[in-house]
Amino acid sequence: MFARNRQALFFSLFMPLVLMSVFGLIGSGDNLKISVGLVQGLPTQSTQQFIDQIKAVPFFEIHEGSINEELAALDNGDRAVVLNVPDAFIPDVPTSEKRTIQAYTNVGQAQQAEAVISGLQQLLNDANLAAAHAQPIFGIESQTVDANNLKTIDFLLPGLVALSLMQLSIFSVANVFTDYREKGILKRIMATPMRPYQFIMANVITRLIISVIQAAVLVFIGVHVFNAVVVGSYSLVGLEVILGAVMFLGLGFTISGLAKTRDSVPALSNLVVFPMMFFGGVFFPITAMPGWLKIIASFLPISYLSDALRQVMTEGAGFAAIRWDFVGMAVWAVILVGLATLTFSFENRKG
């Protein structure tokens, strides 16, 4: 029945997936090369060597053409930078005359252009030293270390899991139960010997199972398709998902309890969904916000969940490190489930 509710499925599972794809592709960056236009005059042998060096840089995508063609491409935004290398830039016979490469940079891709120019500067320094027959005295030796770098997707994945649990509460609890009540389906259920709490518990248990499956699907796709790295314990993540889901189910039933008609659900939902989506540490860290907002944001239900998930998934935190998040979620769960009990009813309220 849940799988046939396409709207709920879309908002709680596919929307986070789509977001993951969008951010995952933007964030990955390794298939993005800097587009460099290269215009060269008559090369000398030394110039040719220099140009070959430029072409050998792996993250440059070199386009060669006439100055007019390349400047036109720059105008269209297709180049980050166009380099105009003059005739016999580096003469075979050394001279003292100063020669320059003209670089036209695209303001819109200033960072990339800057990277190209500083790379070029490096190559030219070597060339200068060679021309002066001098040996470099100062140098830097770099060594790569396989650090635990936080990629965009690693940061995003826990946030999206939290988001998907929140969406589930809105789209498969608040919407669905308000609809059931409005259409008299809940009343029809009450005409059977089934007791209200049995019906609610059956639905809550179904949705808890769906929450866990949904989180598992998101994490699986995050790890296997977008190369996210999960370092922490999966069972702790599972525990967080369940507690988070209980909290959000309480939210869903509360919204349904407060909404008189199905039409008022979206308004009420947006009131809680949007602040949580943007200030709850889903897409960017709460620490990036101004002081007062940071304080409010850190008390949002979703903030505890996204923080707890992120600490476990990206830093491998243990229970002790996230115990305050668990306390926060537990408090919210008690508040929201309590509110749900007070507000939710099986009957249409008149007027």
Add this chain to the structure above:
Amino acid sequence: MKDIIEIRNVTKNYPNMTAVQDVSFSVQEGEVFGILGPNGAGKTTTLEMVEGLKPIDAGSIIVDGLSITSHNQEVKSRIGVQLQSSAFFDGLTLVELLEMFGAMYGREVDAPALLAKVQLTEKSDSMVKELSGGQKQRFSIATALVNDPKILFLDEPTTGLDPQARRNLWDLISEINRTGTTIVLTTHYMDEAEVLCDRIAIMDHANLVALDTTENLLKDSRLVSGIQFRTEPALTADAFKQLPGVRGASGEDGLIHLASGTVEETLPALFELARTGDYTILDLQVKQPTLEDLFLTLTGHALRD
């Protein structure tokens, strides 16, 4: 015959209004019992109190020997209920829905047999939203039959249906009754009550105004003939209330309806009035007494006012 439902001095208050006021009646085992009345008369509220869906403010209701207040769940397992709205969970087929309802009563359901009974076999794998109005009502009755109930409650089963679908549903209801199921239904259609019901309770403004067998109600001594006509130019019904023999008058779309105990006195007076007044009488008809006339006599207003 044994009473299967006993309603004693039942009252239900809502903020600002009394929905049911001190109503008492009994339903006998095996009969089709109708509660007739206009919208807002308290029919549905009465039914929902008997079904255990609404708490009773005063009085008592005994269903199949059990108090609805103290044995709510047990009563619910013995009755079948069709509510006014026939909406069900989206995304489930008819067979799946019937099986789910069966699970709520803790029993296995022979879904194909139930669907055959309500002539929906070919719709087994459809969803409720794909059904027509009449099919929805028939399916709704099927869900009310999953627990093989002793009493079946139908709340306005044919409201909004076309004549063909109504007749179809009447046949189904009669057939279910023939197999021994007691049926309690509400309606605001007189013809429906006349065709289906063995006994009828008439409700108006939260009160029970009449209760008898359909046959007795139709030959009630208070019952009167209907005189129906139009006037040119159109007049209101009030102009005719003072005529001799007239017990009630109503007008709708220019059609005036008089309930008269003595047609032989009323008609000459009507013609005399028309001769002296500035209007002519058109389309004059004198009708056999119907429940509609009785209702008019009892309450002073038409059923669908």
